[in-house]
Amino acid sequence: MRKAVVLFDLDETLIHERASTAASFAAVAAAHGLDGSTLQAAVRAAAVPLWGAGPAAAYCGAIGISWWEGMSGPFGPSPVAELAALHAWIPRFRAEAWAAALDRLRVRADPADLAAAFAADRLRRHVPYPDAVATLERLRAAGHRLGLVTNGAPDYQNLKLDGSGLRPHFEAVVVSGEAGVGKPDPRIFALALERLRCEPGAAAMVGDNPARDVAGARAAGIMAVLVERGEPGGGADAVVRELAEIPGLVA
Ligand SMILES: [Mg+2]
Incomplete structure (x- = not known):
């Protein structure tokens, strides 16, 4: 779907x-x-x-x-x-x-x-993965709407988001330190979807952490895609090595 x-x-x-x-x-x-x-x-x-x-x-x-x-x-x-x-x-x-x-x-x-x-x-190093920007651009060009769900202190996560230049790609940004609850708690995913006015079945979550991103998304009823960055991907709906594989998975 x-x-x-x-x-x-x-x-x-x-x-x-x-x-x-x-x-x-x-x-x-x-x-x-x-x-x-x-x-x-x-x-x-x-x-x-x-x-x-x-x-x-x-x-x-x-x-x-x-x-x-x-x-x-x-x-x-x-x-x-x-x-x-x-x-x-x-x-x-x-x-x-x-x-x-x-x-x-x-x-x-x-x-x-x-x-x-x-x-x-x-604080000067906010380096996107090589295929990050192109992947986000491709998803938006294909009509997908993008959200960010990140664990951390609001000041620091916002600095990373601005420093990396990635912020303009996202319609909704939810930082655990602002939400008062962090991944894998399903409530943080629900909050992001509420802001994007989207049902869990119509959303996918992409992350590198099996416990926080994958298990959390699945508990929230969201398709979970693990980007393998050294942690094995038990429990994910899909596992990718490169971000460039994402557009094909959610099309
Ligand atoms: Mg991570």
């Missing part, structure tokens, strides 16, 4: 997340004579336990905000209590994580400098 509406995930479906994060660690590492993956591993080892013990850990798990986003994202003042708590705590999180990582690597540098350099570099 033709799908009038196609919903997309953002991170690692339409834009690079892992590669951009690694590239930013590499850029900061190079400035200090270090190897990017060594630096990333050291920061990760320090950041993960801090993130897990942070003031909004459960919220970040449910809404989908990761430690590496915590290392770079804009977390502005917010009326949402958990986002406000993140806003207040993030500077300390970054300072402690970078200080511990530099200690571990026996690097003598100001952690604040590296923290700032990493965040600035990462």
Whole structure:
């Protein structure tokens, strides 16, 4: 059945997340004579336990905000209590994580400098997958209406959407941090379809995460398409390797 509406995930479906994060660690590492993956591993080892013990850990798990986003994202003042708590705590999180990582690597540098350099570099990298723009254009040209359903902090997801230049393709954008509920909760998909005035049976969801995108879409009665980015695709209605395969699936 033709799908009038196609919903997309953002991170690692339409834009690079892992590669951009690694590239930013590499850029900061190079400035200090270090190897990017060594630096990333050291920061990760320090950041993960801090993130897990942070003031909004459960919220970040449910809404989908990761430690590496915590290392770079804009977390502005917010009326949402958990986002406000993140806003207040993030500077300390970054300072402690970078200080511990530099200690571990026996690097003598100001952690604040590296923290700032990493965040600035990462906030400049919003790189779409090579076939993302052409695929979105083809879908729209064929009369499909597009929506974005993304987990994360509103400030950061909106920055990625604008920075990548992808926003104009979408009639509806739903960010978990705004919706108050994240994928795989079927309510976030229902909210997107409500904004697009579309029934679940006439929609497809495209994403890279089997648990959040695929299981969530199916629970909402929506056809689920997994884009394989390294995670096996159990439970999806269709599995693709390239975004360019999507128009043929929903035609
Ligand atoms: Mg994703």
